[in-house]
Amino acid sequence: MILIKSARELDKMRESARITQCVLNEVINHIRVGSTTYELDRIAEQALAQYDALPAFKGYRGYPASVCVSVNEEVVHGIPGKRKLREGDIVSLDFGVLKDGYYGDMAVTVGVGKISPEREKLLRVTKESLLRGIEQAQPGKRLGDISHAIESYVVNNGFSIVRDYVGHGIGREMHEEPQIPNFGEPNTGPVLKEGMVFAIEPMVNVGTYKVKTLADGWTVVTRDKKASAHFEHTVAITENGPEVLTWQKTT
Numbered sequence: 244m245i246l247i248k249s250a251r252e253l254d255k256m257r258e259s260a261r262i263t264q265c266v267l268n269e270v271i272n273h274i275r276v277g278s279t280t281y282e283l284d285r286i287a288e289q290a291l292a293q294y295d296a297l298p299a300f301k302g303y304r305g306y307p308a309s310v311c312v313s314v315n316e317e318v319v320h321g322i323p324g325k326r327k328l329r330e331g332d333i334v335s336l337d338f339g340v341l342k343d344g345y346y347g348d349m350a351v352t353v354g355v356g357k358i359s360p361e362r363e364k365l366l367r368v369t370k371e372s373l374l375r376g377i378e379q380a381q382p383g384k385r386l387g388d389i390s391h392a393i394e395s396y397v398v399n400n401g402f403s404i405v406r407d408y409v410g411h412g413i414g415r416e417m418h419e420e421p422q423i424p425n426f427g428e429p430n431t432g433p434v435l436k437e438g439m440v441f442a443i444e445p446m447v448n449v450g451t452y453k454v455k456t457l458a459d460g461w462t463v464v465t466r467d468k469k470a471s472a473h474f475e476h477t478v479a480i481t482e483n484g485p486e487v488l489t490w491q492k493t494t
């Protein structure tokens with residue numbers, strides 16, 4: 244687990260996260276009815292080319308693309324391909340970079356054209372659950388406070404939390420200790436300290452929390468084929484509370 248020790252090191256984490264956010268914004272701006280998921284991966288690679296940075300996912304355990312694109316009942320790790328986006332779809336985009344020895348990681352789910360009220364609510368609740376988790380990322384709080392804030396908000400809104408995939412520490416590796424479950428008990432687990440950096444990433448389902456992996460070995464889908472959403476930020480714990488590194492003013 245990383246413990247940021249200097250302003251310089253924090254600046255490096257900020258820069259990786261800023262690039263991650265800029266590239267992901269570019270992808271979001273190119274979502275259209277009829278876009279293929281592969282085109283979105285190309286856009287990310289083109290946008291990334293202006294930075295001296297590497298896509299974090301490409302080649303990770305053999306993953307073949309730069310962005311994970313997961314549509315509707317796909318939860319995470321969808322592989323970009325020929326699938327065309329249709330009006331009413333929701334599409335989860337997960338992207339990370341390695342810049343100058345440090346990782347950034349971020350995910351968002353967006354609607355394609357007009358989406359159903361249930362899906363609107365799913366996106367709103369998932370995003371808000373992430374913000375409520377982030378709010379707990381403060382020195383002196385405990386890991387379970389983050390997990391519980393996310394879970395309780397989601398469950399109170401009638402949705403379910405994926406349990407098989409969780410958030411993680413991030414820094415010089417994409418996945419560092421500790422794991423950050425999106426469910427748990429308040430006032431339990433390790434005490435949070437200034438200098439820790441977490442990728443917090445709730446995956447929220449309309450129906451059952453249960454998921455399975457498709458035959459491609461990557462794509463994770465809900466067992467009941469109902470929709471799923473995913474939001475993720477890279478967050479540093481500072482003496483003043485959480486600093487959302489993937490949420491900066493960008494040009």
Ligand code: MF3
Pocket residue numbers: 300301303304306311320337338348411442444475
């Ligand atoms: N998106 C995952 C995370 O946020 C990592 C994906 S790795 C990949 O931790 F290989 F599937 F792309």
Ligand code: CO
Pocket residue numbers: 348349410411442444475
């Ligand atoms: Co992550």
